[in-house]
Amino acid sequence: MTVIAVTGKGGTGKTLISALLIYFISKDGYRVLAVDADPDSNLPDALGVEVSSTLGDVREVFQVSRDKIGTMDKEQWLEGKIYAEAVHEFEHYDLLVMGRPEGEGCYCFVNALLRNILKRLVRHYDYVIVDSEAGLELFSRKTIEVADYVVIVTDMSKKGLETARRIKALSEELNLKFKDMFLIGNRISSKEAEDKIKEFAKLEGFKLLEVLPYDEAVVDLDVRGEPIVNLPEDSEVYKRMRRVVDRFLNIRILDGVVEWQRGLRLKSF
């Protein structure tokens, strides 16, 4: 099981990147769990799907119902609700939307239960791709066990780069042991900006996965409110992200992870 967290300053294109990662990796036959951890959730829209219930919704129902659960096991009750209502099954992947943050009252107990439940759930996927908010709260709070890879998305702005730097510093401070931290530049429209990002990556110790240009096709979909997975195959962003996924999966092989699973799965096609 490999967990990839996608983060970065708001507005830089995290959801775009997450959606395309989910799209490509799941189409390649891997078992994928997509997690929308942004309270201002857009991942379902980007993927072109609808969700009826979030983890936050289930958690709130638990908080108000727990007195009425009687002598039944609370963790099992919660787990059943999460599997039945919060984990959405789509053709190539499953999707879990974290939903709203905590309300009033004590969440110690329910969060402890959720940690156990999520730990067991994520074990059964090859990839867990998490569209996070601009930070690493999900991991610092250990709601999901530490990510293996973190992909930070930035645009041309100084602010985007600054956020990237901060996230890296925070992860070191919190001693979150990631296997690697990657950088993706999005909406890069000049050679100068591209060079700046390359330099930044080198300086700060990021592996630069890709530089994505400003793509009319993406803007087009955005304006029409269409899911990003509808991106035409000949658009730059599509082509480059496809390359990113291939490269990434190769990095994993080079990391020593045997991809026999992939082989088995492709054989069954």
Add this chain to the structure above:
Amino acid sequence: MAVERKRIEIPEGLKVKEVVEEIKEFPFDISPMYEGERIRKEDMFVELGGPGIKAKFELVIALPMDQVNDGKVTIVGPDLDEMEEGKSYPYAMIYYVAGKMIETDLEPVIERRNHDFQNYLEGYMHLNQRYDIWCRISKSAIKKGLKSLAQIAKATMMLYKNELPFIEKIEAIYITDEALVEKLLKEVAMPIYEERDKRVEMLHDEDVDVFYSCTLCQSFAPTNVCIISPDRPSLCGAMTWFDGRAAAKVDPEGPVREVQKGECLDPIKGEYAGINEFAARESGGEYTRVCLHSFFDAPHTSCGCFETIGFYIPEVDGIGFVHRGFTGTAPNGLTFSTMAGQTGGGKQMVGFLGVGIAYFRSKKFLQADGGWYRVVWMAKELKERVKDFIPEDMRDKIATEEDAKTLDELKEFLKRVNHPVVTGVVRPVDGKKITEGWKEEVEEVKEEVKEEVKEEVPATAPAAPTPAAPAVTPTAMPTIQLPTIQLPQPQAIPAGIKLIIKDAKITIDKVIIRKAEKGEK
């Protein structure tokens, strides 16, 4: 009143398959690593129970040794080899268990494990419990050789015997016949589930040997030690004694642990030697005694997550309650958040007590101090929520913010309804009169000493800040809020002198604050 435990009757004419021989090998892997395995719709061979099926349940029945055929499996209705791929079927799993240590109380504890053990089976998913069960068998399990539910049952029973050695005999009946599942659900399962839920009300502190401690929130309050007993559920509202038992059984080294209650030192206050010892150790010595059902003596500490706060109102010698979410001001002039600051933090703060809503339901609710008969004021929303637990003769005697917003209004109200605090509270648990009722206006500081109850106060003042502290700081600012809670507070006393205050009610007419002269303490 107890539901009779007996073997179920299988009506004539139904397809019955019996398997008695031992199965040594299973076509599926068995390991805890399969826990959480989710079988997607497109991967499933069949679904058993689940949201599309009305009749489904799992049930453990404790029976005498001679009534259980160890290792036997009976399948009633279609088995896997007769099921259509992609469809959902009714499903009941009944286990008969027998053993020297087994009694009906253990049934739910054993039943819960069905979920855990069945999830160890590769290619089989089990969700929920009781009448909500939802199971799926994967296509790959069938491909690997799974042919019959008897294999599932045998594997589950094997795990049961391995993990729970007190089960000496276990037998399984799996039913997929709709009519029979529905009938048994209604006539056997539901009555047993209801009986178990009622048990929650019937089990008391004296019936068990262990309580449970929870330290989940110690990251917020390191000296907080929550004790959960049958008569005192957690103040955060999350856990009952039954939840504690389940959690401790699953993870004995985890945040929820068993605590031997030991000798009962005071049954009315709820003080136990084992609990005191545990609290002293786990709080780092912060306190050495805990009285589960007392407001004034060694009260139970809180982390800050309490659902409600009880506060003492000395002017009327009664206790008030506010709940989290109450935005107004209590008659003592304080809000929930202000009082929360005094109540939390893992310290024993006499005069404030963090309480979970479920505790209002307890038969031992604050019994040392008169329980409901000492409660004078509650926030309306809270009172509404727990009104079924208020004894009839007290329902109209407890004021809300609609009846009284200030202390004067409260005094008037209590006099008018003739609340027990006015004339003296007789506590129901032993019929003893524990308070004297209101006295006339006090002109000077008076100290009343009573014989019955003795409170010993240590010679050294505690380090914790007290409600009175803000007012006696020598460098206090011009506007000083007189403390509205006045209680016997140990002041700094020269060494060698022990201050013993017996059941005192100290009212202070004047607080004089002046700058300390040189050389004065």
